[in-house]
Amino acid sequence: MTSDGIDARLAGVIRRVERAAERAGRSPDEVEILPVTKGHSADAIRSVAAAGLRAIGENRVPEAEAKRAEIGPTPGVAWHMIGRLQRNKARRAVRLFDAIESVDSVRLAETLHRIVCEEERDPVDVLVQVNTADESAKTGFRSDEAVSGARAVAELSGLRVAGLMMMAPFTSDEGVLRSAFREASRLFERCRDEIPKFEGRTLSMGMSNDFELAVEEGSTRVRLGTVILGER
Secondary structure (H helix, E strand, O other): OOOOHHHHHHHHHHHHHHHHHHOOOOOOHEEEEEEOOOOOOOOHHHHHHHHOOOOEEEEHHHHHHHEEEEEEEEOEEEEEEEEOOOOOHHHHHHOOOOOOEEEOHHHHHHHHHHHHHHOOOOOEEEEEEEEEEOOOOOOEHHHHHHHHHHHHHHHOOEEEEEEEEEEOOOOOOOHHHHHHHHHHHHHHHHHHHHOOOOOOOOEEEOOOOHHHHHHHOOOOEEEHHHHOOOHO
């Protein structure tokens, strides 16, 4: 897609975010749009940067590596890992990404912490992934273990826990979606209140099919692919 096409789609998305925030009595400025470039060419990253977006989300380490090799340095554009991260790719992810949004276990967090320390780099921004619908097909901390899990991750000096991330159930049932988003918001507030080292800056939830509901229920970052970049 051309940068002109992205500009038009992005303008529509911004209007939808604004209306959703207003319905919830929130400021639209509280909500960040993270374009998801997985499955798109490196040109898509150039286009979203030209549209003024300052971060992109990728799901797979090898795909992101290939794009970074093709594009070269991307000043002003942060790279976020938003897909499931296998521990055997953790070192490559630490070297590649500015933030890792899919820390779904203490074991993965400990691996990342060890690598950050070994590489003598600044702490990495991470989000702790929660699985509020307790879906067996998704990873992440269940509701009953999310606060203790986030606390354990926050104690690791190589990581800076910016907040939580969740993936909603894949359904069009608004009631099911709202319930999952509300539970993530509740856990986010608990972590803010109960964990001193939990920075609580980001609650990442909502994708192209449900982001307006997510904003209404407290999301501060929506991860949007198709609605901005079109079909892969």
